[in-house]
Amino acid sequence: MIQGIGLDVVELERIAHLDQRSNKFRERILSVTELQIYGTLSGHRKTEYLAGRFAAKEAFSKARGTGIGKECGFLDIEILSESNGRPVLYFKKDLVNGFVSITHTRTVAAAQVILVES
Structure with a gap:
């Protein structure tokens, strides 16, 4: 049974601008890996x-x-790819029971997450 659904869309230009200003933005968003x-x-x-x-x-x-x-902070969440490229979600180092899909166009990135009850 579905526990939750989330969707987000972000403009690539906005992210590029924040990333070019300093390393701080990416370090606040991305895990060490x-x-x-x-x-x-x-x-x-x-x-x-x-x-x-x-x-x-x-x-x-x-x-x-x-x-x-x-x-739930950005660094609590990690998205790694399996060998076939499929993204997999981890929350506080634990595998999440659910699905994530990430896509891009020339101007935006979008992601959808579906969480499933254990």
């Missing part, structure tokens, strides 16, 4: 990755019903 992956990317792909993770983490917090805050 995600930052390592980000570091292997180049050019526009970095912006897509950061924006996609931002949108997915916002969508997850919405699906939980908490939003981003004390109970």
